[in-house]
Amino acid sequence: MSRGALTLDDVREAAARIAPHICRTPLMTSGSLDALAGGKLHFKCENFQHAGAFKARGAANAVFALDGESAARGVATHSSGNHGAALARAAALRGIPCEVVVPEGANPVKRAAIARYGAKIVDCPPTMQGRENALANAVAKSGARVVHPYADFAVMAGQGTVALEVFEAIAPDVLIVPLGGGGLLSGCATVARALSPKTKVIGVEPAGAADAQASFRSGEVRPVSEPRTIADGLRATIGRPNLDIIRERVDDIVTVTDDETVAAMRLAFERLKIVIEPSAAVGLAAVMNDAIVLDGRSAAIILTGGNADLDRLPWSINKEAV
Amino acid sequence: MSRGALTLDDVREAAARIAPHICRTPLMTSGSLDALAGGKLHFKCENFQHAGAFKARGAANAVFALDGESAARGVATHSSGNHGAALARAAALRGIPCEVVVPEGANPVKRAAIARYGAKIVDCPPTMQGRENALANAVAKSGARVVHPYADFAVMAGQGTVALEVFEAIAPDVLIVPLGGGGLLSGCATVARALSPKTKVIGVEPAGAADAQASFRSGEVRPVSEPRTIADGLRATIGRPNLDIIRERVDDIVTVTDDETVAAMRLAFERLKIVIEPSAAVGLAAVMNDAIVLDGRSAAIILTGGNADLDRLPWSINKEAV
Numbered sequence: 184m185s186r187g188a189l190t191l192d193d194v195r196e197a198a199a200r201i202a203p204h205i206c207r208t209p210l211m212t213s214g215s216l217d218a219l220a221g222g223k224l225h226f227k228c229e230n231f232q233h234a235g236a237f238k239a240r241g242a243a244n245a246v247f248a249l250d251g252e253s254a255a256r257g258v259a260t261h262s263s264g265n266h267g268a269a270l271a272r273a274a275a276l277r278g279i280p281c282e283v284v285v286p287e288g289a290n291p292v293k294r295a296a297i298a299r300y301g302a303k304i305v306d307c308p309p310t311m312q313g314r315e316n317a318l319a320n321a322v323a324k325s326g327a328r329v330v331h332p333y334a335d336f337a338v339m340a341g342q343g344t345v346a347l348e349v350f351e352a353i354a355p356d357v358l359i360v361p362l363g364g365g366g367l368l369s370g371c372a373t374v375a376r377a378l379s380p381k382t383k384v385i386g387v388e389p390a391g392a393a394d395a396q397a398s399f400r401s402g403e404v405r406p407v408s409e410p411r412t413i414a415d416g417l418r419a420t421i422g423r424p425n426l427d428i429i430r431e432r433v434d435d436i437v438t439v440t441d442d443e444t445v446a447a448m449r450l451a452f453e454r455l456k457i458v459i460e461p462s463a464a465v466g467l468a469a470v471m472n473d474a475i476v477l478d479g480r481s482a483a484i485i486l487t488g489g490n491a492d493l494d495r496l497p498w499s500i501n502k503e504a505v
Numbered sequence: 506m507s508r509g510a511l512t513l514d515d516v517r518e519a520a521a522r523i524a525p526h527i528c529r530t531p532l533m534t535s536g537s538l539d540a541l542a543g544g545k546l547h548f549k550c551e552n553f554q555h556a557g558a559f560k561a562r563g564a565a566n567a568v569f570a571l572d573g574e575s576a577a578r579g580v581a582t583h584s585s586g587n588h589g590a591a592l593a594r595a596a597a598l599r600g601i602p603c604e605v606v607v608p609e610g611a612n613p614v615k616r617a618a619i620a621r622y623g624a625k626i627v628d629c630p631p632t633m634q635g636r637e638n639a640l641a642n643a644v645a646k647s648g649a650r651v652v653h654p655y656a657d658f659a660v661m662a663g664q665g666t667v668a669l670e671v672f673e674a675i676a677p678d679v680l681i682v683p684l685g686g687g688g689l690l691s692g693c694a695t696v697a698r699a700l701s702p703k704t705k706v707i708g709v710e711p712a713g714a715a716d717a718q719a720s721f722r723s724g725e726v727r728p729v730s731e732p733r734t735i736a737d738g739l740r741a742t743i744g745r746p747n748l749d750i751i752r753e754r755v756d757d758i759v760t761v762t763d764d765e766t767v768a769a770m771r772l773a774f775e776r777l778k779i780v781i782e783p784s785a786a787v788g789l790a791a792v793m794n795d796a797i798v799l800d801g802r803s804a805a806i807i808l809t810g811g812n813a814d815l816d817r818l819p820w821s822i823n824k825e826a827v
Contacts, residue, residue, distance in 0.1 A: 209531065211553075230778045231533075449815060456552045456811035458778040489778035493771060499821060 191377035194343035201243040220470045222477025230489025238269035244341030245330045246273035259327040261314040263289035266332035271302030284317040333366030334422030343370025350378045356480035359466040362386035363417035365425030372432035383434045387465040389414045390438040395421040413441045416462030439468040445497045460491040513699035516665035523565040542792045544799025552811025560591035566663030567652045568595035581649040583636040585611035588654035593624030606639040655688030656744030665692025672700045678802035681788040684708035685739035687747030694754035705756045709787040711736045712760040717743040735763045738784030761790040767819045782813040
């Protein structure tokens, strides 16, 4: 597809296609967090999504958009996390094979989820080269369709359905979206631009993996050689098609530190009484630390997932280290 | 009021009275938990209630039912937990004074919540005698109305609104209610008997504080001299008026061990992606360990509160102790 080709209609088609396979997640509010943030916050709870993350949407759209012949050969991807589980789930729902290349050292909670949905797990070394070689080998044998976690228009369109649900309920002054490879932000910004031009769209990424901010400013993909962040879902390098859409449709990209992210994650547990993973907390971290100043405005913050490692919650780990 | 005098109309009046001050909490479901439990589960999420627990309902009903003259003298209670915070909140909403007697050693999270709502905290020794003396002294000075955490008909009527919301949405085969002093169970059983006679109503209490089961069987209040359980909200001895209602309207009382409770609490975090406190987990613990066998039936399980100590989640503590 050409640059910027993702449209609101693509997202609407995705919404119709995946409706039977995903759940419409709630928007939560909290008076005490509003007071702390200085604005009215609406949290889009994708931690309650099937397989515990918004990734169920893009994966379902990619899998159910395949024609019968392609589908029969199955799907494959490399993923250390939620996309792998989401693709495994979508493939199981359609009854087609799925292979997921998983790097050694991946989050064990997320690895277990991939296995639970019945995908074939292929181990690989924890490098980008290792992942790509393993995926190429797998696909060479099976002829499976590779579903990239974010640099894929069907995936972006599926992720955009998150914003579609937000704007069906409210028209926030600011839409705040965690940013790793940029699949969610691409889809959501496309929806926001079309449905609510006054809404500012802001991506948030970890300071230790701020490739997207650098890429956004320069116009070139600028990978970070060794991303360092607790937000394991946000370590990926922004995709080229994602960057093009984001430069056109997003107002700004801001960063937060891991300490800010961990504090925000804990705050969500404490005040919203919900479980979110570190990657999901960066939006709240941004408003709590004035990376985004609301000044009385309303915001929708996408809480992307809830697959936290409950045996190693980061504020406990930090405390032990002190 | 006379024995068994609590009626559905009392609960309906409470619902109308407290509607502006409480939130209507959602019912959550989980396909994976249904598969584990062997029945269809509906979780009533009072962890999302204001002040983090169903106690907001009974306290609001008691405070807003007072006439102007009584209200002006304020309210008081003794509480180591959620009732104290809920009463403090209700008093703040009505703009009247509130004193809460808090025993030394109480859960610091819950103590902080009481203070946050602006109540005057009165410390006392951690014995029933110490609590009662401190409360009597406080009330002698202020003339405040004592709002007992459960042996109070206005409180019971308020707690019963939880079940009113459940039965407005579904008519489960089984209604499962955590049981400490019996305020919630009294109110909910009254609603269930009136609206859905086929529904079995079952109270669940910790094996280490099983005064209610012994009292239910004997008809006499049978305190446990030293209740030992992690479920700090369920250590209280069942109230006399509560026991009368419960013997008339409840089908059975079952118990769960603390290990079962901790495992169920973790399961709620993991699968429902929500934060609940140990006391809230006993209902899920009962169905996961066959204290209640569903055998394909549907159940509504009341998750009573979410004020967990996030720095000392019990599965982490257990692991450290090994």
